[in-house]
Amino acid sequence: MLPVFFIAASLTQLLDPSLHIREEQAILAIAIGVLVSIPLIRVDQF
Known part of the structure; x- marks a missing residue:
């Protein structure tokens, strides 16, 4: 469940239209x- 929390938080920030980030920053994120x-998914057997 923890990896899903991190992924969801990242996606909400990436999809926020008021947040201006460059393509390189999005790919890096x-x-x-x-x-x-x-690794979290592998350890948690998610």
Whole structure:
């Protein structure tokens, strides 16, 4: 359940129209989210 919480929080920030981020920042944020979530999912057997 914890990885879903992190992913949901990241997606709400990425989809916020008032938040102006560059494409590189969005890709980096997604990559960091994936790198952090995969070990959590593997450990939690999610």
